[in-house]
Amino acid sequence: MKKPTTLLTTAFAALLAVAGCSSGDDGGATSEGREDVVMWGSWSGEQVDQLEEQAAAFNESQDQYEVSYVSQELVEEKLLTGFASGDVPDVVLWDRYQTSLYAPKGALAPIDDYVSSDGVDTGMFYEPAVEEMTVDGTLYGLPLLVDNRSLFYNTTLLDEAGVDVPDTWSGLKDAAEALTVRDGGTLTQAGFDLGDPGLFNMWLAQAGGHLVTEDETATAFNSPEGLDVLRFWQELLDAGVYEQGFGDGIDAFAEGSTAMKLDGPWALTSLDAVDGLEYGVAEPPRGPNGDTGAYMGGFGLVIPEGATNADGAWEFIKWWTTQPENGVDFGRISGWIPANVEAANDPYFTDDERYAAFIETMNYAQVRPSVEGYSDVEGKALVPALEQFLSGELSAEQALNQAQEQGDRILADAR
Template sequence: MTSPHPGLTRRHALMGLGVGALALAGCTADPGSGAGDGTITMWGSWSGEQIGQLEKQIAAFNAAQSEIEVRYEAQELVEQKLLTAIAGGGVPDIVLWDRYQTAVYAAKGALAPLGELVERDGVDLGAFYQPPVSEMTVDGTLYGLPLLVDNRSLFYNRELLTEAGLTPPGTWTELADAAEELTVRENGRLKRAGLMLDDPGLFNIWLLQAGGSLLGADGKSVGFNSDAGRAVLDFWDDLLRRRKVFELGFGDGVDAFAQRNAAFKYDGPWALSTYDAVDGLSYGVVPPVTGAAGTGAITGGFGLVIPEGAPNREAAWTFAKWWTTNAANGVDFARISGWIPATVAAAKDPFFTEDEHYAAFITAMDYAQVRPTVTGYADVEALALLPALEKFMAGELSAAEALAQAETQGNQILGENA
């Protein structure tokens, strides 16, 4: 569940502070240790409108002190480009990093360990949400600082629920009942989906709610072919084939929720600005509904890493600390971009907790987990689990067949990467 880049600015951007109002924290280190000119290059995959978001935050840092200037350069396939740069020269100083890639690229020698710098400067790793810290730690070595977090929470059309006399659901059963009641068909055709079930990649969230695990107890094999995994697919089967709240292909190419043709959907905080801009759309957000085992959510997002061989390591570290460890700076970037900071104090700021839409995501962060970081698990999802789930959704495989197929292929992938 790698986070999509938001690409849109939250309505609160209009409340943003000027660059001079941002505080500078921890800028005591020597600004350069290589080229030494005080200018550092930041790479990342964010592009389009996202570049403007990053440049506003970078401008705040540049204006807050006089020793370091940060410049952002957007890169396609930034991880692969980094490997090429390490082999041939031109390594950037710092990278806006998809945390889920850390285990893969740390093993390739692309990332510099940061533990010594953390200890030297007394950075409190306990100030961050801990699952993102674990996602950037490989074999006990820290390779980055968490920057931004997300999760998928439940969006609902407030007007539809009010008209039906319903309240936002809190459990699987309540969601199924409400979705069935709000589904509309005309002449046998689905006109309004009760619940968008168009992303089988969210299986991991449902699995946690059912009490399951993506990995087995040994940490070396998959764990989703279980009673909990079958419970998820049985529930999906009930929604799809008995209650008929969704059908494959519905909403393809459009946003059915924005068009008021879906009552419920799971989505991330990046969607808030989209729905805020839809004229007349009244919507709400609640944390993920609970299953038989209780709560369950997955968090993704970004961190900051310093590549191996970065020419201005100390200056890059100063910038990373300024952005990640100062809560005010995290909140200010939220005003610019809509992203949730990985620092708990920043995420608990009233900017989020008193916002009726953000608050659900902050609640879910209290129990959200990260996906397994063992080498090869990303391929298990992409090459084994998701294809099997898609065949199940299409009626080509039973629940038992889909999970068994994904288990066999997934364990083979993990074995090859062991």
Template sequence: MKRNKFLAVCASVAVATLALSACSSAAPDSSPSKGKEVTFWGTWSGDQQRQAQEMIDLYNGSQDVYHVTYQAQEIVEQKLLTAMAGGDVPDVVLWDRNQTALYAGKGVLHDLTDLVAKDSVDTSQFYEQAVLEMTHDDKLFGLPLTVDNRSIFYNKTLFEEAGLTPPTTWDELATTASALTVWDGSSLKQAGFSLDDAGLFNIWCYQAGCDLLSEDGTTTAFNSPAGLSVLTFWDQLLNQDKVYKLGFGDGTDPFAEGKLAMKYDGPWAISTYNKVEGLDYGVVEPPTGPNGDKGAGMGGFGLIIPEGAKNVDGAWDFMTWWSTQPENGVKFGEIAGWIPANVEAANNSFFVDDEHYGGLIATMEFAKVRPIVAGYSDVEGLALIPQLQKFLSGESSAETALSTAQSEGDALLSKAAAGR
């Protein structure tokens, strides 16, 4: 309807019924007050955004003081820095926890120490490593929301047919993977174990009893006999036992197709594999290394408040509602499949009694985060992983790969420490 026609209709109704207000083009909102606005940023979109929105709706419906609105951002860290320069930051942000120490050091994040003290929030209710990842200079800059790790996913059908049980040591891993590998001449038909991700070196390093960085965090430490033992074992699996071939199943998921007996994977894969018809799989904690060391990496998301947020109280209320109340952690697990960083919630029967989540929860007991040192993410992404990929593809020896990664990594740490 055009504007002039709209006004004409309203005028005629007013004369006839004295109800001009009923034709107002901006009728008053009769719904109850939404509360003070809390702007929530995160990288989750699509299904993940819809899952998070369910929790947001629960929170908004649980009280009428605050109202949370989620806004998806492609690169939330970059967008946050831009927003700070313009003086218009969100109130709360969901992001990968390993970003916290880096941005806390830049003065981007609000120190939560006083809020924790005021409300007597017990941070020991979270996995200790997750809290550590959101701590900088002995100050807390965020609350952990979810945790994850990589554990061994194995095809139960293939194991039962071969009369095997999941491996608990590196030696058993090699033997079991070999027994479950099937070649037809030069063609790999069934792989015993996947070795397609050099980024999982940290897991193997922990299992081998080696350190990624020196004790003071100023230099790399993976170029060591223990670090070399990891690459030696990879070489055995890949080139001697031939339990895997790089590029196997490219463009497909060989585990879902029943062509891969074992792999490292995390909680994000469970909902997908549970939908695969005929796939019977289990999840167990990673095998121990040569000296009996356990090792697994911990990742996950956390919630932070940016410096300059307009509604700190609302952000804090929302953060604590979601992360410190175990029932809300379990609820989100039921909705989205993520493991809560709240220990009580993670040990709820929903997780521990599940044949898939149970193995991941067991691994959480010894999983630890990557080094919380400025520049380490670059060490891994720009120095270590590229050299490990060269090793796996046969372009470099183990010694050369680790030595080169060490020199490049040390330079990156030095640059980060100097603030350049």
């Protein structure tokens, strides 16, 4: 893990000295004598109502703290710039994947002492989600929400084609071919959506491969398993089940012009609102050797360095994450799956076949490498090369070679 430079550390110390008297917007006590707890997050629109409803439930549950939510675009960047102005919140709804990037910058406060003093057992959460919030053995927040990509399928289209829900790569290819419809040479119904190269990581896991080496010093995706993924993608493209750009600008699955896709639980609410759409969700297909594979994303709650009301923030974090009933309640509000394992396995989720598929997938879902620099490997090296592969500009070998060369350089520069 690359350490912050002395200059950066000194700069943050100065910023935190400025920020130490602030807690976001107003700070201090409310008119009812409660202490303000200001929460920031990137959620906006109708999601603000969801967070405000959950905050109101916490406020009602006790009489010491009053949580309020303030939506922030580019919340991580706003947090860093906020140190200079003293505009620091008490708690942040946090993309867990960002923890390994921002904790070394001094932006996040460790919570180990809170966890220890209150006897919180972090084993109640999905272990990979806890790992994402841990940097060099220090815990910087608690997991709140989890997600993964599982297989969505249009039950009407599958029934009409006499196709079973596939659970292997070969089954996926056969089903996708049977579900593809063309009018002359024009694709009118895609059998499977292959438009997101960012999902390479889960395909690689299904093939039995890895993203980085065991010591996390170099990439590992340029491998026989990585080639297996791209060759299978090529088989799907050669079979004509998908074309680049098909469905751009619309939700082709919701409109019934794509039969199958990989997507997350956030899609359920909008799809349920589509009249006449009958669909299901299954675990992702297994790879050629029977390997399962999926990746876990989602949010946690963190306390920034310089937060005025860290104690109040911790009480809110603890209330929301460690009490399963509160996680389930937010699931009812938002559709998100709790990171608390007991809450995620509540009948509210497991009795619904679509949520149940995500819960089963969660049992083997991994998280992306936390090594510093890997997010740039993915965004600047791997995904661009995969896009060139899907568009026919690079062969499978060329794409992985290019991504490896650039990715290894990025990791070396980050060390």
